[in-house]
Amino acid sequence: MLKEIRPAIVFLIALTVITGLIYPLAMTGIAGAIFPSQAQGSLIERDGKVIGSELIGQSFTSDKYFHGRPSATVGPDPQDPSKTTSVAYNAANSGGSNLGPTNRTLIARLQADVDKLKQENPSAPVPIDLVTTSGSGLDPNITPEGAFFQVPRVAKARNLSEDQLHQLVNDHVEDRLLGILGEPRVNVLELNLALDQMSIGQ
Structure with missing residues (x-):
């Protein structure tokens, strides 16, 4: 045996x-x-300090910065660890909201986001990626349209010309991989770092 x-x-x-x-x-x-x-981890450093990764989005809320996609990730509630609360771009808990298109909570959140964005730029249609979360909740990129939509707000907040910012966005558009895979995209963290550099040089 x-x-x-x-x-x-x-x-x-x-x-x-x-x-x-x-x-x-x-x-x-x-x-x-x-x-x-x-x-x-495709880490990005500034002055010898790690400030983020090319692969994971960050939450930018100031009008002086381009904003990424909404994030549906959650984390432990500081008030009650047995519950969860919204924590944007929580890499330890990647995932979407799993809310369906007829869910009232999702519809209300989308409508509120669209209304807020329309106040920023009433003359342009709101790009879908600025109001919808990605499947991972960690997407670091937005569409070129999503970046161009935000140009008037950022230009006003930083006292820069819209033409300058249009050129900055154009310079940061990444094409499809091998010309066929994926979609053109803009990495929000890298764009905002370049924006800070531009403002310093003004």
Whole structure:
């Protein structure tokens, strides 16, 4: 009996070591050597301090900055840890709201967001990505249309010309991967960092 079981046990242990230890360590090492920035989380540094990642959105609320997509992520409620509360871009709890298109809470929130954005820029239609959350709740990008829509507000808050900001947005539009995959997009954190640099240079 032991003679038959021993090969199976040895095989199980060998596969566990290979697939659970050797392979992950090898892939981590190779990734770190070939793609060091991506392997470390695509972190963005400013003055030697990590201020964010290219892959995870951040909450910008000031009129002086471009805003990202709404985030539906949640976290523990500080008042009652047994409950959750809205925590924008919580990378520890990625996910969408899972509210359907007929949900009254979602409809009310969308309408309030659209009304608020229309006050910012009444002459342009509100881009859909500025009022809808992504599936992950962590999307760091918006559409070029979403960025251009916000130009009048940011220009007014920073006392910059709209033409300057249009050019800044254009400079930060990332094309489709290989020209066919995905959609054109603007990374909000990188755009806002460039905006700060532009304001310093004024």
